[in-house]
């Protein structure tokens with residue numbers, strides 16, 4: 001198995017089930033893959049066996065969608081235990097979750113909902129991140145989410161809230177540059193102001209994806225190529241933070257694997273552009 005310390009600041013691809021046979025058969029030249037943790041919580045079976053085989057040849061990142069980090073429900077220790085078991089098996093380079101909530105009163109919603117950006121929510125979610133990091137015995141990456149509404153009670157700009165989460169807990173950030181662009185358009189803020197507020201040392205991974213602009217606001221669908229405005233914002237993010245592992249996420253209307261490789265090649269070319277790092 002490739003050591004997890006060999007994780008590169010290169011462009012990777014979010015591996016989805018329909019592409020697994022292709023990857024197993026052809027072992028394409030991809031720097032690393034990311035998978036959704038919850039898809040591998042079973043005790044065994046073909047999916048987990050395939051992941052073992054892929055992990056033998058590629059660095060992997062585990063990306064969770066079900067922890068409901070920001071919820072007021074108690075943390076789901078059964079869920080955490082399954083994640084711990086998967087981490088022990090796969091030895092992923094990175095483990096990430098979302099800065100969101102998706103359950104209330106024991107009922108789970110199939111969405112990653114934004115938090116009210118208040119001092120109270122900040123204290124709450126930081127305590128939960130502390131608890132998760134303690135349970136995992138390792139650093140967690142926390143991802144900024146896309147949103148279409150905001151809480152009237154919010155008192156803290158999203159970028160300050162995200163930065164404070166990293167500063168207070170020592171967690172790392174999975175900065176989704178597409179989500180920053182989507183929220184900047186939907187809520188009318190300056191995406192560069194967001195980037196400027198994020199501590200560079202905390203950024204351990206970047207996500208890129210496509211959105212749907214056909215309605216009254218941008219919808220983060222993960223079902224389209226990365227938009228030109230997002231490539232431009234990504235270029236500015238890399239200029240500010242330096243090269244970071246960057247993932248192409250595509251979940252809906254999944255294209256041929258070669259399309260994802262092309263998107264990853266574009267990200268890789270940006271990562272390799274000569275630049276003078278901002279102080």
Ligand SMILES: [Fe+2]
Pocket residue numbers: 143176207208249
């Ligand atoms: Fe993302």
